[in-house]
Amino acid sequence: MKKTIQRRLLSAAVAVMTVMVSKTTHAVNYQALVDADTRVFQSYYQKEFPDVKFDDFANGVYAIDEDARKQWMEMEEFPPYELDVERGKALFNKPFANGKSLASCFPNGGAVRGKYPYFDEKRGKVVTLEMAINDCLVENGEKALPWKKGDLARISAYIAFISRGQVVDVKVNSAAAYKAYLKGKQFFYAKRGQFNMSCAGCHMEYSGRNLRAEIVSPALGQTTHFPVFRSKWGEIGTLHRRYAGCSENIGAKPFEAQSEEYRNLEYFQTVMSKGLKFNGPASRK
């Protein structure tokens, strides 16, 4: 009886030790899991559009629609977002009441687009560029700006403009970051709304095909070129404004801009665009 108890205690101790050792020596490599997803995701588009060069996916629908591309390139000669970038620059350098400015919060003269979105381990959430801008304003006693359009989109446009060419390389290095990534991934693939549609349904399976009068853009590269001046809006707007529009289109109630749902979606989508270059702001139909 005594020997049986001793043997059981010994087995339990060995099991605990094994778990502890495996936890330290075989920590989960979240980045490797995410990189595997990214390869599958990017390969989907490269098979779907074999004639499109990888870098060109950063141009959205204009990478796959030749006629629309010609019009877009003409429009880019006098970009409709030019005044927004200028205004964004002025706002970026405008002193706060405390004498500091947005420039005090963002290093490298504000050329930081490539750093966002990232998973903030201390706050336990995804931080987007727009969120960081408003955080800086609030921390310095200024009023936060509305998320979807206006001056926040203009400041974001200026930062994107001076960051053009930075390569997308969003890291997923912890269990918490991976959880946020998975939530974004689930959001992207799950069907929702009255029309039972998903982001993937439109921007993977239907990308390159006509949906009413428009050709549907590929999801690969969608997050590289925001904020965008959209002809339909007649003004510049943020990625989350576009997300809300997509939700409406499929008959789902949109989430708030900068909600956890949309931030995680942006995180997932930007991870998937690894290797492309940030090229915002852009003009879109």
Add this chain to the structure above:
Amino acid sequence: MKKVISLLSLLVLIPGGSLLFADPSSSSSLIDQAEAVRKEAAALEYEWRDTAKLISSAKESLEKGQKEESDKLASEALRQGREAVAQAKFMEKNWQSMIPRK
């Protein structure tokens, strides 16, 4: 007999007593059911675009005395809410099978 009538009257008058006699197909009950299911769908992050608007319109119609129209709107909201909840539960289990492959 008098005692029975008194007891029934008491049940109707006491708070909540009227619920014992509520018609589950009444307009206000339909609206309450639709609102409860809408909230459930929202908690699952799957609320549909028009459900809340339908419920608001059903309430307005009821206030105007348009019971038939109110019931029609509330029933549609209830259907949407139930489908949204079913969609959420199905997607929670099956979203990975929705990943397109090439």
